[in-house]
Amino acid sequence: MEVYKKEKIENVCIFGGTHGNELSGVYLVRNWLKDGALVQRGSFSTHLVIANPRAVDTCRRYIDRDLNRCYGKGTLGESTNAESPYETKRAQELYHRYLSGAPPDGTTADFLIDLHNTSSAAGNCIIIPYNASPVVLQVCVELIQRLESLFVRVLVLTEQGTVESTAGSCKNTIGVEIGPQHHGTLKTKVYDDMSLIVTTTLDILDQINKGELFPERQLEVYSIHRRYDYPRDEDGQLNGTLHPDFEEKDWQPLKNGDNILRTLDGADIRLENETETVYPCFVGEAAYYEKGLAFWTTLKTILKVEKLPLDD
Numbered sequence: 001m002e003v004y005k006k007e008k009i010e011n012v013c014i015f016g017g018t019h020g021n022e023l024s025g026v027y028l029v030r031n032w033l034k035d036g037a038l039v040q041r042g043s044f045s046t047h048l049v050i051a052n053p054r055a056v057d058t059c060r061r062y063i064d065r066d067l068n069r070c071y072g073k074g075t076l077g078e079s080t081n082a083e084s085p086y087e088t089k090r091a092q093e094l095y096h097r098y099l100s101g102a103p104p105d106g107t108t109a110d111f112l113i114d115l116h117n118t119s120s121a122a123g124n125c126i127i128i129p130y131n132a133s134p135v136v137l138q139v140c141v142e143l144i145q146r147l148e149s150l151f152v153r154v155l156v157l158t159e160q161g162t163v164e165s166t167a168g169s170c171k172n173t174i175g176v177e178i179g180p181q182h183h184g185t186l187k188t189k190v191y192d193d194m195s196l197i198v199t200t201t202l203d204i205l206d207q208i209n210k211g212e213l214f215p216e217r218q219l220e221v222y223s224i225h226r227r228y229d230y231p232r233d234e235d236g237q238l239n240g241t242l243h244p245d246f247e248e249k250d251w252q253p254l255k256n257g258d259n260i261l262r263t264l265d266g267a268d269i270r271l272e273n274e275t276e277t278v279y280p281c282f283v284g285e286a287a288y289y290e291k292g293l294a295f296w297t298t299l300k301t302i303l304k305v306e307k308l309p310l311d312d
């Protein structure tokens with residue numbers, strides 16, 4: 001019974017609206033707050049949270065700064081006042097109330113599901129920390145297998161990408177990132193797929209809590225490799241866009257010599273300096289223009305997934 005206790009998940013948090021204009025998670029959380037039957041399970045409590053309510057109210061990604069870059073130790077430890085960025089204060093509040101709190105005013109989540117949309121053609125993507133736990137990895141394997149028709153892919157963040165985002169804010173975290181969906185809009189298929197991924201994740205966690213055996217196995221993942229920006233002029237303004245051959249080619253193999261970008265005066269830019277086949281993702285994501293990012297490349301790798309329950 002000690003093993004059972006060790007893996008016990010008592011509190012699951014579901015964040016919608018970390019980015020206020022990514023509406024699938026906003027509406028799922030709103031609807032589950034009205035009727036939570038779909039997200040309640042016998043073996044743990046589920047907490048539903050609109051993560052960035054002011055950004056949701058104005059249907060913007062954020063008010064002052066990107067909330068999903070506010071979970072680093074520095075930002076969480078900053079002293080704040082009335083002038084501080086709203087998201088700095090909100091990340092601290094979320095962290096102390098849901099992710100590292102204690103009763104009666106707070107809880108410490110054992111598992112966090114953070115809901116996002118992308119305008120890119122990334123499909124159904126689960127984003128996990130660079131140091132994902134066996135529980136998170138088993139959830140990924142099970143989601144891929146149980147939801148075969150959804151073609152779920154798993155993206156592994158870098159260490160830096162983990163520590164500043166929700167991915168590093170809880171001992172077990174998955175980001176659910178689904179597209180294409182324009183920001184500020186809602187698509188039925190994307191909404192339904194996200195709902196199914198969340199409810200299936202909760203089923204898996206309930207089974208883990210009950211001590212069911214999940215064998216040791218392997219998981220194919222895409223690990224963040226390099227970032228690529230658009231061509232820009234000396235003022236930082238766009239001087240090019242995605243190459244027409246490359247649009248919506250998320251996860252398609254890409255090698256040196258393939259067209260990726262085109263300058264506004266018509267010169268093709270090809271991939272170079274990669275040493276092996278890479279797999280691009282979030283190609284042309286709308287929210288990344290301001291971040292100096294046209295797309296990521298990833299490397300396909302295999303992770304070993306430890307069995308559950310873990311041995312003592």
Ligand SMILES: [Zn+2]
Nearest residue numbers: 019022116117
């Ligand atoms: Zn997002």
